Amino acid sequence: MQLAKDNYMYQMIRCELVDAVGKEFVNSGSADGLGHSVDYYWIPEMWHDRGLEPQKPDFVVHPGSTEEVAKVMKIANQYKIPVTPWGGGSGSQGGALPIYGGIILDMKRMNKVVEIDTRTLSVTCETGINAQHLEWAVEKAGYSTMHFPASIACATIGGFLAHRGTGVLSTKYGKIEDMVMSLEVVTPTGEIINTLPVPRHASGPDLTMLFLGSEGTLGVMTKVTLKIHPVPEARKFHAFLFPDMHSAMTAGAGLMHSRLQPCAIRLYDGPETAKLIKRVLGIDREGAYLVFGFDGPEKIVDLQMERACEICRNANPKEDLGTKSGEAWWNNRYKFFYPPYMFHMPQAFGTLDTVATFGKIENVYWAMKNTVETNFPEATFIGHFSHWYDWGCMLYARFIFEKAPEDPAEAAALYNRVWDMAIRAAIKEGGVINEHHGVGLKLGRLMKELYGPAMHVLEDIKKQLDPNNIMNPGKMGFKGV
Amino acid sequence: MHINQFTEVISACRFCFMCRHLSAVGQAGCREADTPRGRALIADSIRMHPEKIADADFVDTIYRSDLAGSNRFHCDGYHDGKGYDEVGLQLALRRDIVEAGTQPENVKKIADEFEKTADWKVEGAGDVLYFTDRYSQSTPEIAQSFAKLAEKGAVKYRTISGGCIGKVLRVLGYADRSKAVAKKFAAFINGLGAKTLVVSNPAAYDTLVNDYKEYGIELKVKVMHSSEFIANLKLAYKPIKESVGYIESDFLKNYVKNYPYPAELLKQIGAKCEPIGTNIEESYTAGEAAVVLPLLNPTLTGQLAGQVAKSVDNELLLTASPYTRRTLSDANLKVLTLEEFAAQSL
Numbered sequence A: 001m002q003l004a005k006d007n008y009m010y011q012m013i014r015c016e017l018v019d020a021v022g023k024e025f026v027n028s029g030s031a032d033g034l035g036h037s038v039d040y041y042w043i044p045e046m047w048h049d050r051g052l053e054p055q056k057p058d059f060v061v062h063p064g065s066t067e068e069v070a071k072v073m074k075i076a077n078q079y080k081i082p083v084t085p086w087g088g089g090s091g092s093q094g095g096a097l098p099i100y101g102g103i104i105l106d107m108k109r110m111n112k113v114v115e116i117d118t119r120t121l122s123v124t125c126e127t128g129i130n131a132q133h134l135e136w137a138v139e140k141a142g143y144s145t146m147h148f149p150a151s152i153a154c155a156t157i158g159g160f161l162a163h164r165g166t167g168v169l170s171t172k173y174g175k176i177e178d179m180v181m182s183l184e185v186v187t188p189t190g191e192i193i194n195t196l197p198v199p200r201h202a203s204g205p206d207l208t209m210l211f212l213g214s215e216g217t218l219g220v221m222t223k224v225t226l227k228i229h230p231v232p233e234a235r236k237f238h239a240f241l242f243p244d245m246h247s248a249m250t251a252g253a254g255l256m257h258s259r260l261q262p263c264a265i266r267l268y269d270g271p272e273t274a275k276l277i278k279r280v281l282g283i284d285r286e287g288a289y290l291v292f293g294f295d296g297p298e299k300i301v302d303l304q305m306e307r308a309c310e311i312c313r314n315a316n317p318k319e320d321l322g323t324k325s326g327e328a329w330w331n332n333r334y335k336f337f338y339p340p341y342m343f344h345m346p347q348a349f350g351t352l353d354t355v356a357t358f359g360k361i362e363n364v365y366w367a368m369k370n371t372v373e374t375n376f377p378e379a380t381f382i383g384h385f386s387h388w389y390d391w392g393c394m395l396y397a398r399f400i401f402e403k404a405p406e407d408p409a410e411a412a413a414l415y416n417r418v419w420d421m422a423i424r425a426a427i428k429e430g431g432v433i434n435e436h437h438g439v440g441l442k443l444g445r446l447m448k449e450l451y452g453p454a455m456h457v458l459e460d461i462k463k464q465l466d467p468n469n470i471m472n473p474g475k476m477g478f479k480g481v
Numbered sequence B: 001m002h003i004n005q006f007t008e009v010i011s012a013c014r015f016c017f018m019c020r021h022l023s024a025v026g027q028a029g030c031r032e033a034d035t036p037r038g039r040a041l042i043a044d045s046i047r048m049h050p051e052k053i054a055d056a057d058f059v060d061t062i063y064r065s066d067l068a069g070s071n072r073f074h075c076d077g078y079h080d081g082k083g084y085d086e087v088g089l090q091l092a093l094r095r096d097i098v099e100a101g102t103q104p105e106n107v108k109k110i111a112d113e114f115e116k117t118a119d120w121k122v123e124g125a126g127d128v129l130y131f132t133d134r135y136s137q138s139t140p141e142i143a144q145s146f147a148k149l150a151e152k153g154a155v156k157y158r159t160i161s162g163g164c165i166g167k168v169l170r171v172l173g174y175a176d177r178s179k180a181v182a183k184k185f186a187a188f189i190n191g192l193g194a195k196t197l198v199v200s201n202p203a204a205y206d207t208l209v210n211d212y213k214e215y216g217i218e219l220k221v222k223v224m225h226s227s228e229f230i231a232n233l234k235l236a237y238k239p240i241k242e243s244v245g246y247i248e249s250d251f252l253k254n255y256v257k258n259y260p261y262p263a264e265l266l267k268q269i270g271a272k273c274e275p276i277g278t279n280i281e282e283s284y285t286a287g288e289a290a291v292v293l294p295l296l297n298p299t300l301t302g303q304l305a306g307q308v309a310k311s312v313d314n315e316l317l318l319t320a321s322p323y324t325r326r327t328l329s330d331a332n333l334k335v336l337t338l339e340e341f342a343a344q345s346l
């Protein structure tokens, strides 16, 4: 859309938005416009870096309550203006970008902790709360959300719900979708609905799951009740070095098959061990670095740790790196994401994250790696396996070009080609488009290939809920305006 | 442009979200622009398109910042003590704005008014000098408490009262005028032949210790924040029952880097310190490091103070900063400076 500010319709709509949320919470200034035109997706970053202006919203609206969100949705429907929810803007898929202008619904003002229920062990909060702030508030009450993503300080809870995000302790405590008890949602037409109060039931299909991962295309999640946990008495880590990724994977799968309950497992392939483990942790070795941890009552932790180390020792490691290098990883787990450790311009980089069963995950890895290395010899491919399940694990692979073409159109074309080829290779081997960063603008075009005829089901749901196609159009494979 | 000396900071911060949770101003207004990332994007835009220095919304955003430097504490933690100086970038950008003449009218006015106050008078006798600035003077209880403590410690001191010693001009972007005032103050102090200069305001401490050093100005006195001076007196205090919450000063924590004396003094007094809010990283000073935020943007200052009121549940708050004492008292919080608390505990 992008209305001219001297257009009287712009002013008319602005007046209605001001009426809904208050004058100081409707912003159309250049500073906020700039902040909202770039999220953590490489393409708008590159666009900005080249001195170009990424698309800006017409209005940035900060609702302060669910009712205000509903009012904004009704106004947007009336005028058929696109609405894009924005949490912390830390999404890497361009999901929060106002690609058609319109309204950015910045959720950060909805940041209240509503209730900590110590009988149920749950917290109810508004979704615009920063994840670190929520964790601090819950910790103050003596508990933890156990949701520790690397972007804990950057992102809102709403963003994690919208992307089915995950934290470093997911192997024991689950991804965000495993933590949710229930949701309050404002639909695209402005109705306020609640999903059932408990996550396990046989009262029809699960509406909560419909909204989790919907990336602002099916409605605005305004409140959530999440499980919380007692702070464990002990949390311990241990690391091993394996001669290669395959033997490390055998050990990692062995840990999961043993049905021990590790809170985290992370396995770095050879190139990432050589690059990042050396740079960030100072462990300079050739091979595949595997680290895992347990938490809970200390005696149980020790027992599980002993058994886990036995499994690893039986899998022929190159070296037992011990507890210290395991703890070092835990203590520095966020450091990887701070400049200058994080990849940055002029590099072009992307996280090709996917998930598959143990039977397929190594093939997925090799398919992606070969695709990137064969077709883009100037790119480096590194990867680690971050989130582990009873049945498989998640691959967090990265491609890195030391320098992307200067011409922005050429750079974007190269970038998209890598994604298309690598993701198609993953899908062919039994992987999916993404595991916890979502689809957004970046990968929408591949959704039909992933879902096949089932994509119609999603499209029909979208049409039903959002007849005017105003909610985050053009994202997640849904049509644009 | 001065921001060109900070290209590394711009490159690091413009696409980095890792300290946004610590931006008190960002939380007060929920604006994306009021974060280190948002401001670095603005700086980058101006770097690439210098004409944008006239963009009133960009300029306003840069002057909204509380300059708290919480990111210094946070970012440093992850960078082996070598974090990115986002505050330095903002000060450089303010200099560029002033040099381009696009600063808001009230910035000019505040700078002119403060520059005029750069005049000091000395009273009393003694080897120690005690400087009270504008904020300390606006709460006379601070100087009265200092007097009581000094008397107990049998210290004779001379009081210096007066206005700007450089900080206000510096934070508003008038680096050259700040330096000129600093030179004048240093000449005045050096002419008094004293050994020690005590200041109650952490802003003054940071100015005299860090800014003067950067300007190449030598002070022939040992500068101390009052907490250090009082702690050195090693006075006896009566036992205290009530618990208190200590609000860290942005200057002493993030600029001077964990100045140990407030904690040491509280230990000597035997105060039972409860944590503030939910964490030790955020700034609860209501804009201390922006020094004149209440003049620049009273609404925002009120929002910051309101935010502190919402996040702290301590009955009595202590601060090393007369600014914070004043601003939070205005928001109906019970706040004392360290001098006042120490004097009450004698």
Ligand SMILES: Cc1cc2nc3c(=O)[nH]c(=O)nc-3n(C[C@H](O)[C@H](O)[C@H](O)COP(=O)(O)OP(=O)(O)OC[C@H]3O[C@@H](n4cnc5c(N)ncnc54)[C@H](O)[C@@H]3O)c2cc1C
Pocket: A039, A040, A084, A085, A086, A087, A088, A089, A090, A091, A092, A094, A095, A096, A107, A127, A128, A148, A149, A150, A151, A154, A155, A156, A157, A158, A159, A160, A161, A162, A163, A164, A165, A166, A167, A168, A215, A216, A217, A219, A220, A221, A222, A337, A436, A437, A438, A440, A472, A475, B017
């Ligand atoms: C340094 C770094 C490290 C990261 N590490 C992790 C990690 O460990 N684990 C992980 O899962 N992710 C990680 N991410 C990615 C990112 O933090 C997540 O995708 C996060 O979920 C985004 O949240 P946000 O609040 O920033 O959302 P935004 O980027 O603002 O928005 C993301 C999407 O959610 C939608 N949305 C936002 N709020 C709502 C709402 N209330 N209702 C409906 N839709 C909404 C938006 O429209 C958009 O489509 C990382 C990102 C960075 C920058």
Ligand code: SF4
Pocket: A338, A339, B012, B013, B014, B016, B017, B018, B019, B020, B036, B037, B071, B072, B075, B083, B084, B085, B086
């Ligand atoms: S100061 Fe550090 S943590 Fe904050 S935005 Fe800049 S680089 Fe990131």
